Amino acid sequence: MLVISTFQIIALIFTMLHIKITSILRGFAFILLLILAIIISIQIGSVISIGEYIPPLALANISEMNSIGWKVKVVPFAVLIISAIISIVLNKIKAKKKIRKIIIISLLMSLAIPISPITSFFASLHTNYIESKDYNMSPYEMDSIKLKYKKNEVTKNSYSHALINGDRKNILVIFVEGMSSLVISKDLTPNIYKLRENGISFSNYYNHTAATFRGLRGQLTSSYQMTGGYYKDKTGIGQSNKRDIDTKFNKYDYITKLTTSLEDNGYYTYFQASNSIHAPLSLMLDTLNFNRIYGREDYKKNTGELTDKESFDLLLNNLKDAKEPFFYGIYTVGTHLGLDSPDIKYRDGKNEYLNHFHQMDYWLGDFIAKFNKTEISKNTIIILTTDHASYPTEDYRNTFNTTNKEFVDKIPLIILNHEIKAGDINAHGLNSLSLTPTILDIVGVNKLNNMFLGDSLFEENKNKNKNKNNCTSAIGDKYIKTCNEKVEIEANKETIESIKQLQYFGER
Numbered sequence: 001m002l003v004i005s006t007f008q009i010i011a012l013i014f015t016m017l018h019i020k021i022t023s024i025l026r027g028f029a030f031i032l033l034l035i036l037a038i039i040i041s042i043q044i045g046s047v048i049s050i051g052e053y054i055p056p057l058a059l060a061n062i063s064e065m066n067s068i069g070w071k072v073k074v075v076p077f078a079v080l081i082i083s084a085i086i087s088i089v090l091n092k093i094k095a096k097k098k099i100r101k102i103i104i105i106s107l108l109m110s111l112a113i114p115i116s117p118i119t120s121f122f123a124s125l126h127t128n129y130i131e132s133k134d135y136n137m138s139p140y141e142m143d144s145i146k147l148k149y150k151k152n153e154v155t156k157n158s159y160s161h162a163l164i165n166g167d168r169k170n171i172l173v174i175f176v177e178g179m180s181s182l183v184i185s186k187d188l189t190p191n192i193y194k195l196r197e198n199g200i201s202f203s204n205y206y207n208h209t210a211a212t213f214r215g216l217r218g219q220l221t222s223s224y225q226m227t228g229g230y231y232k233d234k235t236g237i238g239q240s241n242k243r244d245i246d247t248k249f250n251k252y253d254y255i256t257k258l259t260t261s262l263e264d265n266g267y268y269t270y271f272q273a274s275n276s277i278h279a280p281l282s283l284m285l286d287t288l289n290f291n292r293i294y295g296r297e298d299y300k301k302n303t304g305e306l307t308d309k310e311s312f313d314l315l316l317n318n319l320k321d322a323k324e325p326f327f328y329g330i331y332t333v334g335t336h337l338g339l340d341s342p343d344i345k346y347r348d349g350k351n352e353y354l355n356h357f358h359q360m361d362y363w364l365g366d367f368i369a370k371f372n373k374t375e376i377s378k379n380t381i382i383i384l385t386t387d388h389a390s391y392p393t394e395d396y397r398n399t400f401n402t403t404n405k406e407f408v409d410k411i412p413l414i415i416l417n418h419e420i421k422a423g424d425i426n427a428h429g430l431n432s433l434s435l436t437p438t439i440l441d442i443v444g445v446n447k448l449n450n451m452f453l454g455d456s457l458f459e460e461n462k463n464k465n466k467n468k469n470n471c472t473s474a475i476g477d478k479y480i481k482t483c484n485e486k487v488e489i490e491a492n493k494e495t496i497e498s499i500k501q502l503q504y505f506g507e508r
Contacts, residue, residue, distance in 0.1 A: 008040050008117060013087035036118060037080065043117035045075035053120040137501060145505050146254065149451050154440045160458035163200060164420055166442035168266075168325050170380040173439070175216060175331045176360060179386040180409040181205075182400050183357050188346065191365030192412070195384060199416040201424050202457055206482040207388040208431035208473050210407045213237055213284060215387035215432070216331060220288055221255040222436040222452035223506035224474050224499060237280045245280070249287040252508040256450040258436040259288045259327070265445050268323040270294065272315060274306040274333040281331075294318060307342050308334035308360045312367035319376060327439075334360050337391050353399045372418075381442065382416040385435065406487050408473040408480040413457075415442075428463040429471045429485040430454070453502065468495040474503055 013033075046054045137145075160166070181203075186193045209218050214225045227248065228236055237245060259269040269290045273282045277295035286293050296306050299314045306314065311332045322328060334341070340352040344359035364384075371377050389409035390396055397403065411432065427434070433454030440448065441456035453469040455462060471483035472490055479490035479499060490496060 008036075013037055013084050037083070038076075039121050040117045041076040041080040041083065043121060044079045048075055053117060054124055137504065141501065142254075142505070142508075145501060146451070149453065150449070151452070152447065152449050154437050154446050154448050154450065154452070155456040155459055157460040158441050158446070158456055158458045159460060160438075160441045160456065161444070163423070163458075164381065164415065164417065164442055166381055167444040169417070169443060170322075170325050170376065171262075171267075171327045171383065171439055171443065172319075172380055173327070173329045173383045173385065173435075174364070175219075175329065176364075176384070176386045176412075177212070177331065177333050177335045178337060178388060178390045179335055179357070179412065180390040180400075181412050182402060182409065183353075183390060184412060188354060188358055189361035191361045191368065192384065192414070195368070195416055196412070196414050198422050199414045200420055200422065201415075202413040202427045203410070203424055204429055204482075204485045205411060205413050205427035205434075205457070206408055206429065206431045206471075206473060206487075207386070207411050208433045208454075208470075210388035210391075210475050212331070212387045213281060216281075216329075217249070217284060217288070218506070219385075219387075219432050219435040220258045220285075220329070221506065222258075222433050222450075222454045223255045224433075224453070224469075224503040225506050226474075226476070226503035227507055228476070237284050240280065240283075242283050242286075245283045246287050248507055249284065254451065254508045255506050256436075256448075256452060257288050258439060259290055261436075261440060261445060261448055261450070262327050262443070263289075263291070265443070266325065267443075268326045270318070270322060270326060270328045272298075272311070272318065272328070272330040274311055274331060305333050308332045308363045309343060309366075312363050316367060316370055319371070319374070322376075324376070324379065325443075331387060332360065334363075337393065351399060353396055378418065380417070381420075383439070384412060384414040384416070385432070386411050388432075404487055406480055407475050408482065408487050425457065426463075427457055428466070429482040430457060430462060430466070431471060431473055431482060433470050468492075468498060469502070472499060474499050 043053050183189065184192050184196065207215065209215055209224060211228070213228055217223075218225050237248075240248065262269055270292045271285050271288075271290045272294040273279070273285065275281055275295060277293050277297055279295070282293050282295055294314065296302075296304070298318070299306055299310055301310065311330065311334075315328075315330050319328065333339070335356045338352075339356050341349075341355035341359035344355075344362045346354040346358035349355055368382075371380075389407060389411050390400075391407060392402070392405050392409070397405070413427075413432075413435075431454070433452070434457050435454070437452050437454050437456040438458065440446070441458055455465060455470055459465060466483050468481075471481060472495065473480040473482065477500075479496050481488050481490040481495075
């Protein structure tokens, strides 16, 4: 990848140096070559940062650039400048005419390579464009989906209350950015490791989608979602205003919201994001009708995003004023791909993956220690999970010694309270569509008209009740099944078509 990309960008800039802009046509050619050079520099930056050309999901979430760290932003510019310097040096070589011909011919030949930086970039754009188009469903199909998935109860044979007395208890859900279970260890994340040992922990539990936009909303509604952050035709959440987002996700109300279900049972609902309350992510979450959305403004921070320390400090302060019983969700961003730790380092501090997971664990432990000293902690159940699995870059795979290249993996789900008896429960390959039904099960909301695609993880027969939804993950237009407690590509066309319908149905 790097060899092809490096040659192409140098060749493009070298060719630009030989274009004399004396006509509109030559000026157009110069601008085109410049655009292609910028695209390749971005692709080289992507390869250096994550080990691959920019995937569709990265383009779909380009509106969240603040979450990826300065390195990913700086590398493309550095590549462009270095390539320009090399091109200028080549241009001064005496035999430049011969070199020019060789370079230009080689460039044209390299552009025909099937998987080149340019073709890959436009392929990702095309994928985003396809995903952004509304799936054409007739009223009959819509009614069929509603009829098929509509239920009047959350769970039938649950044993949750034998383990947790959750009636009318507060629920605090901590969504850590991009964390697979693989990263948890006694050395790297000692606090989470201890929490897992002292609470109810689910094994063989997977993310049902990615990335953050889809992950958070999907878990809070037990539904799929196709829309991402950014699309070529400007229909992504990142490009929408509050009214457009509300129309997109609230017009028909075909999903069942955890917030509404809890509020109907006397709960107050809150959510805290790491960005501005006016950012696309917060605006999307606001369509779920939380009583209050918190953001960086509540921490008196005007730019950037809250660090994990700042997020947990704000959380601790807000919980003092929360009306009970409450549901409080929080999303922390410090473990996002491309971010290093701003404060706590792991050992020599050279590996950003080890650093950012270690610092998150440190500040989580600090929060738990302080929270456990408060009176409100006695009546609060803490649930620790993630928005989605860790993105499997080459550096990530090398750091954590895994061969899994899919954006689907086992993720943590830990339930904590001083009354809970610790233990491990096998989720048997079920996914995060189960979070909302599980929460409602815990607090005793069992009778409810709903459209949940997942089931409570405390169901007696969950291993027998698997369906194509609760153990199939949808990553845009890629589908992964985890029904056999391992990551496998879903090849069944009927299953894919059904879930594709549900991805668009969940946005109406």
